[in-house]
Amino acid sequence: EDKVVQSPLSLVVHEGDTVTLNCSYEVTNFRSLLWYKQEKKAPTFLFMLTSSGIEKKSGRLSSILDKKELFSILNITATQTGDSAIYLCAVGAFVGNNFNKFYFGSGTKLNVKP
């Protein structure tokens, strides 16, 4: 059975801290791993990773994929209260005809306190 597991489920930190969110997966026909940020509405896209060892970076956020060990991490440095959200990991599985079906983890709820 295909599955995506995120840890920790929740995390409380103070502004300025650095956090690492984890995503492990067991998905047949892996094609890509995506990270989303969800505040009180729709998830918004952060990164898509397809190759091992290549870091994707956007401001204070960065992510890397290890396809051998089947996991990814999302790092947030110098956290701010605006980083408080649920962070979702999704794995795309190749279904056919250049199409991915996405499996989501249960998310990590991050609370950044002032």
Added chain:
Amino acid sequence: DAGITQSPRYKITETGRQVTLMCHQTWSHSYMFWYRQDLGHGLRLIYYSAAADITDKGEVPDGYVVSRSKTENFPLTLESATRSQTSVYFCASGAGVGELFFGEGSRLTVL
């Protein structure tokens, strides 16, 4: 405006009633998805569609019906709503192997 819109945003219904959640996208994406989000479960795939008239089941399809007669629309119907279907429903679309774009969600309460 371009994007993906869901309606209604909020719905309260009673057990046994039929409910349809609408999803409309303006990008002409081939692929569309319905997810439900419940505490502790993240997003679970209900149904997906690769093109007009092509749909398939996801992880939790029981109790739901979809159709896709036009590329831009992907309605989700609960034929006889149950309390366990109380959830937040997200529609998403994508061009294929890239990212998904999500609607704002429809919060459904079944009494």
